[in-house]
Amino acid sequence: MSNPWDFETRSIHSGFDQDEKNGATAVPIYETASFAYNTAEELADAFQNRKFGYLYSRITNPTVSVLEQRITALENGRGAIATASGMAAIATVLYALVKPGDEIVSSRSLFGGTLQLFKEIFISFGVNVIYVDPTDSNAFENAVTSRTRLFFVETIGNPKLDAANFTEIAVIAQRNNIPLVVDSSLTTPYLFEAKGYGANVVIHSTSKYISGSGHTIGGVLVDLGNYDWFNARSESIRESAQKAGDFGFLARCRRQVLQNTGGCLSPFNAYLQCLGLETLALRMEKHCSNALALARFLAEHPRVQSVCYPGLETHANFEVAKNQFGAKFGGLLTIRLGSLERCFEWIRRLKIAKNLANLGDAKTVVIHPASTIYCTCSEEEQIAAGVYPDLIRVSVGIESIHDIIDDFDQALAEV
Numbered sequence: 001m002s003n004p005w006d007f008e009t010r011s012i013h014s015g016f017d018q019d020e021k022n023g024a025t026a027v028p029i030y031e032t033a034s035f036a037y038n039t040a041e042e043l044a045d046a047f048q049n050r051k052f053g054y055l056y057s058r059i060t061n062p063t064v065s066v067l068e069q070r071i072t073a074l075e076n077g078r079g080a081i082a083t084a085s086g087m088a089a090i091a092t093v094l095y096a097l098v099k100p101g102d103e104i105v106s107s108r109s110l111f112g113g114t115l116q117l118f119k120e121i122f123i124s125f126g127v128n129v130i131y132v133d134p135t136d137s138n139a140f141e142n143a144v145t146s147r148t149r150l151f152f153v154e155t156i157g158n159p160k161l162d163a164a165n166f167t168e169i170a171v172i173a174q175r176n177n178i179p180l181v182v183d184s185s186l187t188t189p190y191l192f193e194a195k196g197y198g199a200n201v202v203i204h205s206t207s208k209y210i211s212g213s214g215h216t217i218g219g220v221l222v223d224l225g226n227y228d229w230f231n232a233r234s235e236s237i238r239e240s241a242q243k244a245g246d247f248g249f250l251a252r253c254r255r256q257v258l259q260n261t262g263g264c265l266s267p268f269n270a271y272l273q274c275l276g277l278e279t280l281a282l283r284m285e286k287h288c289s290n291a292l293a294l295a296r297f298l299a300e301h302p303r304v305q306s307v308c309y310p311g312l313e314t315h316a317n318f319e320v321a322k323n324q325f326g327a328k329f330g331g332l333l334t335i336r337l338g339s340l341e342r343c344f345e346w347i348r349r350l351k352i353a354k355n356l357a358n359l360g361d362a363k364t365v366v367i368h369p370a371s372t373i374y375c376t377c378s379e380e381e382q383i384a385a386g387v388y389p390d391l392i393r394v395s396v397g398i399e400s401i402h403d404i405i406d407d408f409d410q411a412l413a414e415v
């Protein structure tokens with residue numbers, strides 16, 4: 001089912017080309033809650049899935065569908081579901097696959113929000129999460145039990161910036177008949193070909209690079225079409241596959257989880273994210289080249305204690321990252337400045353870079369994770385996620401690299 005077009009062409013033309021009625025070439029925004037039918041029979045057919053039809057925008061919406069189809073094309077997947085946020089996409093996948101008593105084997109190097117979701121919702125519902133080092137592929141095998149329902153891994157751990165070896169983990173997942181769920185928010189479909197590396201479900205927070213200008217919150221989950229849901233370990237998915245066939249997983253996510261929990265994406269946000277996708281390839285090139293140049297500059301800087309960037313040859317997972325992400329390494333790096341006070345002082349002196357909790361913005365942004373995103377985590381959880389009191393996370397934007405370097409340098413001169 002692979003698409004004949006190259007990535008850049010798909011990101012602009014897939015899912016929508018031009019509006020049949022008026023010829024509009026920008027994706028039309030269907031800002032409507034509901035969709036009318038002329039007869040009760042037609043509405044009943046749509047409700048009972050005898051014929052496809054839009055019903056209510058909590059379930060499906062034509063503008064949101066374009067985003068879903070475009071992402072499906074970029075991932076060469078079976079289908080996608082857009083959600084209100086990246087967290088809603090992750091929660092939807094988890095609700096679809098696990099019930100109390102089940103187990104998740106997860107990378108321990110996770111985005112703070114995902115750690116909190118596991119801890120505050122799923123673990124308290126009686127789901128057991130076994131955390132493993134994502135760079136130790138055998139640890140996944142050793143953690144599998146008869147109750148394991150999924151593997152959960154980020155492509156590049158945020159903010160630890162370690163890179164799991166998906167070729168190895170996918171073999172283990174397949175051997176044990178466990179779906180491999182990958183959060184590719186930091187790499188996007190442009191850097192990481194999830195299906196080619198054996199992922200079965202890929203998730204993106206579209207709030208990040210896909211939106212691209214820090215303007216909207218959104219998420220998406222994609223069934224990559226390479227897992228046999230008829231034989232899934234999750235009973236609810238097997239039941240769903242009996243009814244919806246190959247679309248069993250997507251039907252469970254949309255018709256049961258999303259419809260009942262309500263984490264749908266708004267049509268206007270879907271429109272902005274479709275726009276973002278049109279320039280994703282161009283922007284990712286620039287994020288990656290700027291981040292590499294900045295990482296190299298900071299690695300030589302006497303006031304910076306250490307720099308972590310998977311594109312530096314000194315990074316422990318440099319080779320894995322190089323092979324998996326097409327010799328590009330994303331837009332995030334971290335630095336350690338020796339103390340929390342020096343971090344705060346440096347942030348105060350920055351003139352271009354913004355201090356805020358986002359990443360993947362066109363603007364360069366920095367944050368002190370320990371006092372913000374990870375403030376409710378214990379010290380042990382922080383260390384496991386690679387968060388230290390003197391660590392700053394930088395999301396390198398697409399401004400002129402000279403101006404970014406000058407800004408960092410002038411602020412470093414004062415700490």
Ligand SMILES: *Cc1c(COP(=O)(O)O)cnc(C)c1O
Pocket residue numbers: 085086087088111113114154158183185186205206207208217218219
């Ligand atoms: C931001 C982020 C999320 C959560 O996405 P939201 O859109 O903020 O809900 C999940 N995973 C990763 C890796 C992220 O960076």
